[in-house]
Amino acid sequence: MKTTVIIPTYNERENVVDLISLILALPHDLRLIVVDDGSPDGTGRVADQVAAQEARLTVVHREGKLGLGTAYLAGFRCALAGGATHMMTMDADFSHHPRYIPDLLRLGERYDLVIGSRYVPGGGTRHWHWQRVLLSWSANQVAKHGLGLRPRDCTAGFRLYRRAVLESIDLESIFSDGYSFLLEMLYHVQHGHWQIGETPILFADRQRGASKISKQEIVKAAYTVLRLRAMGAGRRLAG
Ligand SMILES: Nc1nc2c(ncn2[C@@H]2O[C@H](COP(=O)(O)OP(=O)(O)OP(=O)(O)O)[C@@H](O)[C@H]2O)c(=O)[nH]1
Ligand SMILES: [Mg+2]
Numbered sequence: 001m002k003t004t005v006i007i008p009t010y011n012e013r014e015n016v017v018d019l020i021s022l023i024l025a026l027p028h029d030l031r032l033i034v035v036d037d038g039s040p041d042g043t044g045r046v047a048d049q050v051a052a053q054e055a056r057l058t059v060v061h062r063e064g065k066l067g068l069g070t071a072y073l074a075g076f077r078c079a080l081a082g083g084a085t086h087m088m089t090m091d092a093d094f095s096h097h098p099r100y101i102p103d104l105l106r107l108g109e110r111y112d113l114v115i116g117s118r119y120v121p122g123g124g125t126r127h128w129h130w131q132r133v134l135l136s137w138s139a140n141q142v143a144k145h146g147l148g149l150r151p152r153d154c155t156a157g158f159r160l161y162r163r164a165v166l167e168s169i170d171l172e173s174i175f176s177d178g179y180s181f182l183l184e185m186l187y188h189v190q191h192g193h194w195q196i197g198e199t200p201i202l203f204a205d206r207q208r209g210a211s212k213i214s215k216q217e218i219v220k221a222a223y224t225v226l227r228l229r230a231m232g233a234g235r236r237l238a239g
Helices: 013-024 043-053 068-081 098-108 130-147 163-168 181-191 216-238
Strands: 003-009 030-036 057-061 086-089 113-117 159-162 196-200
Touching: 003 013, 003 043, 003 068, 003 098, 013 030, 013 043, 013 098, 030 043, 030 068, 043 057, 057 068, 068 086, 068 163, 068 181, 086 098, 086 163, 098 113, 098 159, 098 196, 130 181, 130 216, 159 163, 181 196, 181 216
Parallel strands: 003 030, 003 086, 030 057, 113 196
Antiparallel strands: 086 159, 113 159
């Protein structure tokens, strides 16, 4: 297993160095790719300084805030070109704690996609405001009922993909550029009949730095669901 961990960052200067150190200290042979969108707080520069001393870290720089989804795509392309057999995605703000990485890797031997899940027994969230609980719950309900997605946590960004799964998806055709990317990817993975496993994680709120998620993401998620449903209906008609 040759796993590359992809971490999109935007203004994560206070988190990025500690996170990289914890991940690289794990007893696994991991590579890291930080995809930074020209963070005004200098996250990209700080990551470059670590990379200068650490061959396992690559930093991909993009020119402005282009969105979480396309940041994942940039990371996937770089990891695929580097020969990774597995690609993990996680947030930079410690909400996805590196202590769960070994659990994801273990399940990655059996499953094609592993999700670090808040909604299986043993998983959960901490200190969430009711509005956040409602947003996450609604997004998962839409994923289940709108798209028929089966996992318990469809919006989690803590994931491990087997290489063949990513190769089977036309990454250029993914139209979501933000958080809805996670729903769209899961839709393709499930439709490709890949095996999906979930392992519990406790999702802690960020302690440092500011959130980037905006209310617009709700509208974008609704659009993603409608567009994927229309595409599915189109395929059924054509077939
Ligand atoms: N490269 C890149 N990274 C992004 C972008 N938007 C968000 N991120 C990163 O994606 C991860 C998730 O973003 P967060 O702001 O933590 O979103 P969230 O976890 O839903 O919200 P909070 O729990 O409030 O932090 C973090 O590592 C961010 O730095 C973007 O446009 N480009
Ligand atoms: Mg976060």
